[in-house]
Amino acid sequence: MTADDRFVFQAPDPDEEYGVRSEIITGPVSDWATDFSHLEPEWSADPYPIQDDLRQRCPIAHTDRFGGGWLPTRYEDVTAIAYDTERFSSRSIIMSNFRPPRDIAPVGGSPPISSDPPFHQHARKLLLGAFTKTAISRQEPVTRAFCHELIGKFEGRDVVDAAAEYAQHIPMRVIADMLGFPPEDGPQFREFVEDLLEGINLPPEDRIARMERLFNYLLAQVQDHLDHPRDDITSYLIGAEIFGQKLTADHITGAMALLLIAGIDTTWSAIGSSLWHLARTPADRERLVAEPGLLPTAMEEFLRAYAPVTMARLVKQDMHWHGVDMKADDWILLSFPAANRDPAQFDRAGEVVIDRQVNRHAAFGLGIHRCLGSHLARMELRVALEVWLQRIPEFALDDPSAVTWSAGQIRGPRALPLRLR
Amino acid sequence: MKVQIDPGRCQGHGRCYDLAPGLFGDDDEGYGQVLGDGTVRPDQEREARLAVVNCPEHAIEVT
Numbered sequence: 276m277t278a279d280d281r282f283v284f285q286a287p288d289p290d291e292e293y294g295v296r297s298e299i300i301t302g303p304v305s306d307w308a309t310d311f312s313h314l315e316p317e318w319s320a321d322p323y324p325i326q327d328d329l330r331q332r333c334p335i336a337h338t339d340r341f342g343g344g345w346l347p348t349r350y351e352d353v354t355a356i357a358y359d360t361e362r363f364s365s366r367s368i369i370m371s372n373f374r375p376p377r378d379i380a381p382v383g384g385s386p387p388i389s390s391d392p393p394f395h396q397h398a399r400k401l402l403l404g405a406f407t408k409t410a411i412s413r414q415e416p417v418t419r420a421f422c423h424e425l426i427g428k429f430e431g432r433d434v435v436d437a438a439a440e441y442a443q444h445i446p447m448r449v450i451a452d453m454l455g456f457p458p459e460d461g462p463q464f465r466e467f468v469e470d471l472l473e474g475i476n477l478p479p480e481d482r483i484a485r486m487e488r489l490f491n492y493l494l495a496q497v498q499d500h501l502d503h504p505r506d507d508i509t510s511y512l513i514g515a516e517i518f519g520q521k522l523t524a525d526h527i528t529g530a531m532a533l534l535l536i537a538g539i540d541t542t543w544s545a546i547g548s549s550l551w552h553l554a555r556t557p558a559d560r561e562r563l564v565a566e567p568g569l570l571p572t573a574m575e576e577f578l579r580a581y582a583p584v585t586m587a588r589l590v591k592q593d594m595h596w597h598g599v600d601m602k603a604d605d606w607i608l609l610s611f612p613a614a615n616r617d618p619a620q621f622d623r624a625g626e627v628v629i630d631r632q633v634n635r636h637a638a639f640g641l642g643i644h645r646c647l648g649s650h651l652a653r654m655e656l657r658v659a660l661e662v663w664l665q666r667i668p669e670f671a672l673d674d675p676s677a678v679t680w681s682a683g684q685i686r687g688p689r690a691l692p693l694r695l696r
Numbered sequence: 697m698k699v700q701i702d703p704g705r706c707q708g709h710g711r712c713y714d715l716a717p718g719l720f721g722d723d724d725e726g727y728g729q730v731l732g733d734g735t736v737r738p739d740q741e742r743e744a745r746l747a748v749v750n751c752p753e754h755a756i757e758v759t
Binding site: 407408596634639643645 | 701707708709710714722724725747749750751752753754758
């Protein structure tokens with residue numbers, strides 16, 4: 276076994292206080308303006324009417340849940356926060372009942388998404404080259420072949436689950452290849468995603484145990500790459516340097532966790548939401564089958580209308596901001612989906628217009644944290660939809676009530692039974 | 697007509713080189729780059745305008 280003393284396991288001191296935990300509050304929301312929760316079933320099922328209502332009557336909603344937080348629903352406010360890294364920190368980007376200690380900034384637990392300036396740009400720069408449109412285009416033939424392989428398995432069936440049997444597998448396979456993880460570990464990745472992003476209101480012991488499971492997996496992958504270095508992102512990160520120093524073990528495993536988690540459920544959600552829309556909107560489906568050249572434009576509209584990703588920030592200091600009194604360490608639930616449906620920014624904001632020509636949506640965020648994987652996501656989404664529409668031009672929801680949606684900050688269908696005709 | 701990218705605003709979304717590949721390309725880190733001196737031929741005006749109105753960061757200017 277090749278040794279690298281950065282990766283020697285250090286057990287945490289059980290007596291040491293780490294971060295701040297708040298009371299777990301679950302159950303029906305009394306008023307979305309004063310008690311919102313993105314983890315309740317009503318939000319998962321259909322958040323848009325809630326967001327539209329809030330935008331009109333209380334554009335920066337509040338909750339006492341999660342130790343206190345705010346939900347802006349206007350494009351203008353979401354944008355202002357995304358650009359304002361002086362007042363809003365990314366030291367945690369998952370709104371939960373745990374706030375990591377302040378001194379974890381500016382690096383954070385999963386750089387660069389959890390990083391603030393000035394460190395952020397260095398951590399981001401390390402990864403940008405692997406995720407350019409040009410670099411990602413090399414993954415396209417494999418992605419296309421894999422989509423065909425998945426659809427090939429539907430032969431002879433009338434009903435398939437487009438989320439569990441198609442959308443889910445595409446980003447999993449591609450990011451596993453890029454990180455150099457065994458493709459057969461896919462089912463574990465799904466568990467990691469659910470643990471991290473949907474298990475928000477579980478007791479702390481459960482959260483910690485699940486987090487350990489992920490990091491033990493990542494450390495095993497690091498060891499495998501130390502023993503057998505190869506041309507992938509994991510080996511690259513092990514050898515990478517910032518300011519002439521090798522990265523810390525925490526930085527490496529944190530970045531790997533980010534790429535694995537953020538690279539999977541987001542695109543899985545975008546592919547699923549797009550197919551869900553087409554399954555219930557025959558006119559759009561027929562038009563895209565007849566005019567495949569419209570797909571890149573339509574895809575941007577699906578990203579606007581069904582943006583899968585909501586981020587979070589932590590308020591740095593007490594302040595009066597756009598009419599509300601924010602306290603240090605209040606959460607901001609930074610809803611790009613809500614911004615994308617603001618009628619002040621978009622004509623016919625609540626409609627899906629697949630030939631929309633002007634579409635400055637914020638599905639991939641804005642400012643310095645623009646989704647690092649956006650070119651990968653767009654390639655996967657385009658190829659997944661192209662192949663599906665070529666192979667299965669006619670399909671519909673088999674049972675609308677059987678469609679289920681993920682809970683939390685990443686929204687997309689998790690069960691999507693489609694009838695193939 | 698000429699196009700220009702404000703490097704202080706560009707975050708590498710890549711909408712410009714998706715929509716107007718005749719006018720923009722990407723650099724090693726995915727940031728947008730104007731090809732040549734940015735002069736837009738009359739037959740490229742439509743794609744130039746599409747790039748402007750679809751840049752989420754408002755980073756493209758037409759002069």
